[in-house]
Amino acid sequence: MAYKNLLFFLFFCFATSFYGQKEFIADVKIQGAEKTRIAFIKSILTTKKGNVLDSLSLEKDIVLLKRLPAISHAYYQVFHSHENAYNVFINIEENFTLIPEVNIWTTTNNVFSYKLGVYDYNFLGRNITFGGYYQFNGFDSYAINFKAENLLSKKWGLAVNHQNWKSEEPLYFGDKTANYLYNNVSFEVLALYQINLEHQIDFGVNLFSEKYSYISGATDPSIPQNLDLNKALLKFVYLYNTLDYYYQYVNGFKSQLFVQYVVTENDFQNDFFIAWNDFFYYKRLGEKGNWANRLRFGLSSNAETPFAPFALDNNVNLRGVGILVDRGTGSFVFNSEYRHTIFDKKWLAIQSNVFTDFGSWRNPGGKLNDFFQNKNLKLYSGVGLRFISKKIYNATFRIDYGFSLLNRKNGSKGGLVFGIGQYF
Incomplete structure (x- = not known):
């Protein structure tokens, strides 16, 4: 029984350490939007405040935005906020539509x-x-x-x-x-x-x-x-x-x-x-x-x-x-x-x-x-x-x-x- 408890304790410590090191999104900020509503842009993004920071999801969101008629180009930047939290800046260049x-x-x-x-x-x-x-x-x-x-x-x-x-x-x-x-x-x-x-x-x-x-x-x-x-x-x-x-x-x-x-x-x-x-x-x-x-x-x-x-x-x-x-x-x-x-x-x-x-x-x-x-x-x-x-x-x-x-x-x-x- 002591052996099983030790294994459980070690697994718990490893999991806590692993998840504790994950990077989270403190906030998502949209820059460059003039006509396009920021609330709309955020509603179609997979990248959201509180989610785990995921570069693959960010890349897919950028592809999605560049397909919109309203946007001629888009890219993202990530900046450290505090501890393991980061701010994501999504920059867009709008088309005249x-x-x-x-x-x-x-x-x-x-x-x-x-x-x-x-x-x-x-x-x-x-x-x-x-x-x-x-x-x-x-x-x-x-x-x-x-x-x-x-x-x-x-x-x-x-x-x-x-x-x-x-x-x-x-x-x-x-x-x-x-x-x-x-x-x-x-x-x-x-x-x-x-x-x-x-x-x-x-x-x-x-x-x-x-x-x-x-x-x-x-x-x-x-x-x-x-x-x-x-x-x-x-x-x-x-x-x-x-x-x-x-x-x-x-x-x-x-x-x-x-x-x-x-x-x-x-x-x-x-x-x-x-x-x-x-x-x-x-x-x-x-x-x-x-x-x-x-x-x-x-x-x-x-x-x-x-x-x-x-x-x-x-x-x-x-x-x-x-x-x-x-x-x-x-x-x-x-x-x-x-x-x-x-x-x-x-x-x-x-x-x-x-x-x-x-x-x-x-x-x-x-x-x-x-x-x-x-x-x-x-x-x-x-x-x-x-x-x-x-x-x-x-x-x-x-x-x-x-x-x-x-x-x-x-x-x-x-x-x-x-x-x-x-x-x-």
Whole structure:
């Protein structure tokens, strides 16, 4: 018995000594926050007053903060307070997040078009995105968007979106093309759940109506000239994210899976399923280089219809291919580019880039081997520039010129592509 008591006493002394030497957080102080509420920042941090000082938790908190639209950069400092207690200082550099949106262009029919909007990506200082836009492209469109990732708690959020979109779009059936007025009116509600720093899921429902009205081009007895559809879309998104940001540089891996099931009641279209996954890989090369890659693979229900969901488009997948060139029920796209910073000051960075975009499609009603058919293979390469504001969220103006390396006799040989934000 004396032997057991001695062992217990020694264990007690060791445990007391071990835990007594642990370093604790006396206080967490946030510096540099002007618009972002300090109470909000503290609510999403794992590092809290009274917790054991943990450098791994601090590093994860810094990664989390740098992913927020409101914060362009963040770092921490630790200072001794008293005995085994320490003060943690988290320093942040804020982005300007009230962003106007102004676009001007002409359509294929030489209609003067414009888009005017404004979005606040840090509404009320709580990482809430709120705003909307009005667009005129010969037709009137508008949207209102609300997204609060931490509205209900650190893990639970909510997104609500409403859109009334109108545009003239080409539809393809066989070798024929027709232009239709497309009108989509939708109401969407999504629940947002952050499992942890790396994993997040979004799920919800989108109730929408679609109207197609014939404008010009070829006609076919099997293709209606007017179509009015009411639909419900069930949406699920899974995000795995290990990206780490340092101003304009990105490092790490991200995977984003989108799954949608559309329920409709009409004689022309059946219920259909669509899913695609985007894989992103970024690697910092030296002090000024960044290698960026995106791989997308998607499939949908394989109906033989001109209303197929995957579009071949300049602004989405292949730079230089043209606007809404084709549609398909399957998509495979690989984008790779090297970005090199050629100018870098406190508020502005300029990057040059060299890129290659490759893609292939499954034709509506086709087979999986459509992906390997020469006529469906597209390969573009080119160069571009990025003008990046380091103090305004997502304020990257990009210009790329892509030229075709395959099928130069069929389709676009190349062209300029402009946009806001990195291409991916």
